[in-house]
Amino acid sequence: MTSRYRALPAILAACTISLAATACSSGDELADAPKDSKTFEFTGTNLSIESNASELELVPADIQDIQVERQVSGSVNGNAPESEWVLAGNTLTLKTGCAGVSISCKARYVVKVPRNAVISAENTDGSIQASEIxxxxxxxxxxxxxxxxxxxxxxxxxxxxxxxxxxxxxxxxxxxxxxxxxxxxxxxxxxxxxxxxxxxxxxxxxxxxxxxxxxxxxxxxxxxxxxxxxxxxxxxxxxxxxxxxxxxxxxxx
Structure with a gap:
């Protein structure tokens, strides 16, 4: 067996398992991930959003509360990734734990907000998308x-x-x-x-x-x-x- 073929299993393993966050991937692993939703009572006009390791989408709507749709895929240390979504005061926290031995650990949050909400959004390791604000x-x-x-x-x-x-x-x-x-x-x-x-x-x-x-x-x-x-x-x-x-x-x- 040549060295090229001996190296193949190691290469495949490296593209499957990551010691930090998301592993090598092809396609959208979140496309078929189950969707959860949650509504948070909101009475203010200023909203702060703190997120990590995720795709974050902001959608204004004719609503009074905050509505969040969540998708999480992959695994961490053999288990489903831990995910947190909570509103404390005017701060909405959306976090997914992808640290450790992870396989395709990803998350997507779609946040519907009142049209009059002034938004400050931070995503430490992911994208932000917004329309019609x-x-x-x-x-x-x-x-x-x-x-x-x-x-x-x-x-x-x-x-x-x-x-x-x-x-x-x-x-x-x-x-x-x-x-x-x-x-x-x-x-x-x-x-x-x-x-x-x-x-x-x-x-x-x-x-x-x-x-x-x-x-x-x-x-x-x-x-x-x-x-x-x-x-x-x-x-x-x-x-x-x-x-x-x-x-x-x-x-x-």
Whole structure:
């Protein structure tokens, strides 16, 4: 038996069992995972969400309470992963324990929130997705992408340590986006007043409605392309700063 075939079992084992979080996988293990749901009584207007090791989706709805749908798949140390979902005050905690010898340990939470709720969401090891939000939003990920669609709140603050940030039909007057290691792509549906974007390692692309803008760009290693109308007297400020990445600021909706 050659060394190539002797190594095969070890390679397969490495792709099946992980000593940290999720193992090698192909496809969506959560597609067939059972769904649990829970409703939390909520009387406030400010909601903080703390999550980890999961896919987090935020959905505004015509409701008063918080409704959560949960899917968990895989195993940890031979058992089903431990999962926590609890609302204490205005903080909703959604956590799944994937530490240890785990096989395809994953979780997905779909959180329906009242339309008037101001949301601050943090996912330390997973993605955040949101659509149709019309209030202020702060979204932070450690290792995961942020994806928004049709946002019309006044203030939007997005941060990802290791992940891409993407938004379509953004209509917020004030937008900040920061990614240490990932691309930022934002397409605006209305003229913003103030946009600040920073990426240490990643390209930045902004598509803005036609107007005049006061544009300030900085990059150490990258190409800068600006095709919007520029005016130093404009009240609409666009500031983009990258270390290693191209900057593109164009007209488009």
């Amino acid at each position: 019309s209030t202020d939003l702060t979204a932070t990920t450690g290792k995961g992408n942020i994806r928004l669609n049709n946002f019309s709140g006044h203030k939007l603050d997005l941060t990802s340590d290791n992940g891409n940030i993407a938004g379509d039909r953004i209509s917020a007057p004030s937008v900040t986006a920061t990614s240490d290691n990932g691309e930022v792509q934002l397409r605006f549906g209305a003229v913003p007043d103030n946009v600040g974007v920073k990426s240490d390692d990643g390209n930045v692309e902004l598509a803005l409605p036609e107007s005049d803008y006061r544009v300030d760009t900085k990059t150490k290693h990258g190409k800068v392309t600006v095709s919007v109308a520029e005016s130093s007297a404009s009240m609409r400020a666009i500031q983009v700063d990258t270390r290693n990445g191209d900057i593109s600021i164009m007209n488009g909706q």
